[in-house]
Amino acid sequence: xxxxxxxxxxxxxxxxxxxxxxxxxxxxxxxxxxxxxxxxxxxxxxxxxxxxxxxxxxxxxxxxxxxxxxxxxxxxxxxxxxxxxxxxxxxxxxxxxxxxxxxxxxxxxxxxxxxxxxxxxxxxxxxxxxxxxxxxxxxxxxxxxxxxxxxxxxxxxxxxxxxxxxxxxxxxxxxxxxxxxxxxxxxxxxxxxxxxxxxxxxxxxxxxxxxxxxxxxxxxxxxxxxxxxxxxxxxxxxxxxxxxxxxxxxxxxxxxxxxxxxxxxxxxxxxxxxxxxxxxxxxxxxxxxxxxxxxxxxxxxxxxxxxxxxxxxxxxxxxxxxxxxxxxxxxxxxxxxxxxxxxxxxxxxxxxxxxxxxxxxxxxxxxxxxxxxxxxxxxxxxxxxxxxxxxxxxxxxxxxxxxxxxxxxxxxxxx
Amino acid sequence: xxxxxxxxxxxxxxxxxxxxxxxxxxxxxxxxxxxxxxxxxxxxxxxxxxxxxxxxxxxxxxxxxxxxxxxxxxxxxxxxxxxxxxxxxxxxxxxxxxxxxxxxxxxxxxxxxxxxxxxxxxxxxxxxxxxxxxxxxxxxxxxxxxxxxxxxxxxxxxxxxxxxxxxxxxxxxxxxxxxxxxxxxxxxxxxxxxxxxxxxxxxxxxxxxxxxxxxxxxxxxxxxxxxxxxxxxxxxxxxxxxxxxxxxxxxxxxxxxxxxxxxxxxxxxxxxxxxxxxxxxxxxxxxxxxxxxxxxxxxxxxxxxxxxxxxxxxxxxxxxxxxxxxxxxxxxxxxxxxxxxxxxxxxxxxxxxxxxxxxxxxxxxxxxxxxxxxxxxxxxxxxxxxxxxxxxxxxxxxxxxxxxxxxxxxxxxxx
Numbered sequence: 001x002x003x004x005x006x007x008x009x010x011x012x013x014x015x016x017x018x019x020x021x022x023x024x025x026x027x028x029x030x031x032x033x034x035x036x037x038x039x040x041x042x043x044x045x046x047x048x049x050x051x052x053x054x055x056x057x058x059x060x061x062x063x064x065x066x067x068x069x070x071x072x073x074x075x076x077x078x079x080x081x082x083x084x085x086x087x088x089x090x091x092x093x094x095x096x097x098x099x100x101x102x103x104x105x106x107x108x109x110x111x112x113x114x115x116x117x118x119x120x121x122x123x124x125x126x127x128x129x130x131x132x133x134x135x136x137x138x139x140x141x142x143x144x145x146x147x148x149x150x151x152x153x154x155x156x157x158x159x160x161x162x163x164x165x166x167x168x169x170x171x172x173x174x175x176x177x178x179x180x181x182x183x184x185x186x187x188x189x190x191x192x193x194x195x196x197x198x199x200x201x202x203x204x205x206x207x208x209x210x211x212x213x214x215x216x217x218x219x220x221x222x223x224x225x226x227x228x229x230x231x232x233x234x235x236x237x238x239x240x241x242x243x244x245x246x247x248x249x250x251x252x253x254x255x256x257x258x259x260x261x262x263x264x265x266x267x268x269x270x271x272x273x274x275x276x277x278x279x280x281x282x283x284x285x286x287x288x289x290x291x292x293x294x295x296x297x298x299x300x301x302x303x304x305x306x307x308x309x310x311x312x313x314x315x316x317x318x319x320x321x322x323x324x325x326x327x328x329x330x331x332x333x334x335x336x337x338x339x340x341x342x343x344x345x346x347x348x349x350x351x352x353x354x355x356x357x358x359x360x361x362x363x364x365x366x367x368x369x370x371x372x373x374x375x376x377x378x379x380x381x382x383x384x385x386x387x388x389x390x391x392x393x394x395x396x397x398x399x400x401x402x403x404x405x406x407x408x409x410x411x412x413x414x415x
Numbered sequence: 416x417x418x419x420x421x422x423x424x425x426x427x428x429x430x431x432x433x434x435x436x437x438x439x440x441x442x443x444x445x446x447x448x449x450x451x452x453x454x455x456x457x458x459x460x461x462x463x464x465x466x467x468x469x470x471x472x473x474x475x476x477x478x479x480x481x482x483x484x485x486x487x488x489x490x491x492x493x494x495x496x497x498x499x500x501x502x503x504x505x506x507x508x509x510x511x512x513x514x515x516x517x518x519x520x521x522x523x524x525x526x527x528x529x530x531x532x533x534x535x536x537x538x539x540x541x542x543x544x545x546x547x548x549x550x551x552x553x554x555x556x557x558x559x560x561x562x563x564x565x566x567x568x569x570x571x572x573x574x575x576x577x578x579x580x581x582x583x584x585x586x587x588x589x590x591x592x593x594x595x596x597x598x599x600x601x602x603x604x605x606x607x608x609x610x611x612x613x614x615x616x617x618x619x620x621x622x623x624x625x626x627x628x629x630x631x632x633x634x635x636x637x638x639x640x641x642x643x644x645x646x647x648x649x650x651x652x653x654x655x656x657x658x659x660x661x662x663x664x665x666x667x668x669x670x671x672x673x674x675x676x677x678x679x680x681x682x683x684x685x686x687x688x689x690x691x692x693x694x695x696x697x698x699x700x701x702x703x704x705x706x707x708x709x710x711x712x713x714x715x716x717x718x719x720x721x722x723x724x725x726x727x728x729x730x731x732x733x734x735x736x737x738x739x740x741x742x743x744x745x746x747x748x749x750x751x752x753x754x755x756x757x758x759x760x761x762x763x764x765x766x767x768x769x770x771x772x773x774x775x776x777x778x779x780x781x782x783x784x785x786x787x788x789x790x791x792x793x794x795x796x797x798x799x800x801x802x803x804x805x806x807x808x809x810x811x812x813x814x815x816x817x818x819x820x821x822x823x824x825x826x827x828x829x830x
Contacts, residue, residue, distance in 0.1 A: 011627055013451045014594070015442030016636070016671070018435050027430030036428045041437070041454040048452070055470070071605045072626050105801055113605050131805060154808055276719070282705025283698035286719040290697025291807055293773055301721040303729070304691070304701040310716040310759060314729070344725060358708055392706055
């Protein structure tokens with residue numbers, strides 16, 4: 001089964017935004033056995049959109065379209081789709097109710113331009129947008145499925161997860177694909193590959209192993225392909241068990257979840273609590289933990305101590321320590337950890353101090369130097385890292401390293 | 416003058432990597448007055464590549480191709496280009512010397528598969544790759560220019576900057592394109608559109624206005640097209656000034672920068688400092704501020720107070736207040752703001768408390784209820800929001816709202 005993705009809108013074509021939607025959609029489609037044949041970004045131009053739709057339909061069975069659904073004049077996707085299918089526009093009551101509800105909730109008057117968002121091509125099934133005013137639209141035409149969605153990533157993602165993917169699974173007879181993901185942290189891709197080379201070598205033809213590296217983490221994804229489900233799941237579990245045993249020291253999760261979510265689950269399973277003391281990561285670790293629902297069960301909060309004054313005041317780091325060893329030092333990170341454990345009264349804490357860059361490096365402590373301490377009063381780990389020169393990457397790597405250290409530490413702790 | 420970008424390779428189509436090259440290339444092309452008509456990502460498939468080349472050439476004068484130039488079997492761009500132009504392959508001496516040099520430098524034996532990298536279509540002008548073994552190629556055919564480059568970002572970028580852009584500037588008589596972006600926050604796209612409808616209506620044919628919305632923010636982008644530069648910049652500035660004046664209360668920046676970066680610039684220009692007291696945003700505001708270099712000039716740090724205990728201990732929120740009004744209340748957010756200003760000793764602070772969801776809502780305070788307070792001891796703004804049901808979105812909206820409130824507040828403050 002083949003799909004194409006068409007993104008509509010000038011912001012991608014002038015390079016103002018990077019198209020992250022398409023990669024996300026392609027991944028989701030791949031997971032249910034749909035291959036993406038082409039991704040096209042086209043302009044808000046009637047003829048160009050019409051031609052792209054026809055070209056995509058000549059190559060694929062499923063055409064996913066994002067963008068161009070806003071209320072303003074430059075957004076022409078809806079009327080162009082109506083023209084493509086040669087149908088008129090009608091007002092969709094459910095969409096009008098949704099738009100009205102959103103405006104009422106925000107205490108804003110409903111303008112005609114907003115009401116017009118409820119106009120859709122006659123032949124579409126509306127996909128209600130729970131996160132915005134532009135409706136999604138599902139079309140069936142000539143044995144092909146067309147889905148038009150907003151370009152705003154979270155609006156599109158919600159529609160894909162909740163409605164489009166399940167509906168596609170029903171609409172087409174898809175092959176069985178089973179994925180099993182193991183999340184590891186703290187070891188590079190090539191070392192991991194070497195450790196499990198013999199297991200990989202004996203995988204049968206219909207089971208593939210993919211290494212999906214991300215700063216400080218590697219996901220191992222086993223994918224099994226079959227025309228029917230019989231035995232495939234057990235077969236994959238068998239290989240997964242073998243790999244799990246082999247990499248148990250760096251294994252964080254046996255499902256495809258974010259690293260920080262796995263850490264929250266681990267801490268929760270042990271009935272412990274966590275706080276943070278962040279200097280160079282500047283709140284990023286706290287943000288990662290709190291972006292997932294349920295973090296409050298484990299995470300109390302913490303201090304973002306960008307200035308030295310706040311390191312002293314919020315965490316009790318001694319001015320002598322800062323003077324003698326500097327803010328980026330073993331001594332300071334240890335006092336930060338102690339301060340967090342004491343002041344925030346949690347079982348565990350994470351403390352990070354470093355030079356994220358691009359400025360602030362010295363001969364002794366180049367940009368990318370980061371000290372991390374994690375653990376409790378009696379059981380802790382401490383490590384110095386030398387990452388690279390990119391600020392955001394140094395922040396992300398520091399967070400991944402802190403979680404990885406905490407994971408390893410807690411694996412040795414008995415409940 | 417029109418261009419198209421074709422990226423070749425399965426890694427984009429399976430969603431393993433996000434195509435960041437195309438946005439970068441599109442920006443560079445726009446800067447020299449070349450419009451990108453379409454960006455296409457296609458598979459390593461002979462027929463598909465041939466068809467895409469022909470389609471692109473039917474719409475554009477310049478076709479930039481990346482990817483598929485590696486030494487392995489699945490990389491077929493070169494021989495497919497030779498087929499497209501109906502020419503044979505020849506060995507390029509300069510490329511062979513480059514490949515030989517790179518292998519010698521790395522003390523690796525030169526295999527036949529690597530020597531083959533010096534084979535190029537007969538009709539191309541080779542662009543030597545200073546950063547890798549795959550050569551770039553410049554073709555002129557039927558009045559059109561085709562350029563094939565490696566997909567590795569820094570290899571492509573170097574070729575574009577050093578050779579392709581200068582060569583294109585010589586090869587074509589290019590029009591002038593000028594963009595001007597205004598960043599606004601705190602008002603929705605449709606209300607903004609209504610406010611400036613008359614200005615938009617009187618824009619001449621060669622100046623376009625685009626609305627680029629993002630949670631809590633809208634970018635207004637004026638794009639002017641002309642065959643020569645005379646007066647275009649002034650003309651755009653004139654319309655920009657008119658819009659700026661009309662939306663001055665919600666204007667954050669007159670350049671295309673992130674919202675939080677604009678706020679840091681604004682605070683810096685006033686010589687002030689900032690701290691945060693974050694409950695439901697959980698460190699996200701601090702993270703946004705600190706992801707940009709130079710934040711330390713303005714941002715001292717702050718408290719992530721997920722638990723009520725930490726609200727009291729780190730910010731001095733009274734237990735009476737939490738009992739009587741709850742953690743999500745006007746009274747609590749005011750005490751949080753006061754606590755941050757006092758304990759973290761900054762001129763300004765941002766305090767946020769709310770119910771990010773998906774759980775924790777009540778009849779009175781549904782999920783999405785957020786109280787935000789921003790400002791100083793003597794000058795502050797306070798507001799209750801009712802966002803939606805999505806956790807991450809509520810966090811992002813809260814941050815954008817806080818920045819927007821601070822922007823409006825500081826606009827009224829004299830230096």
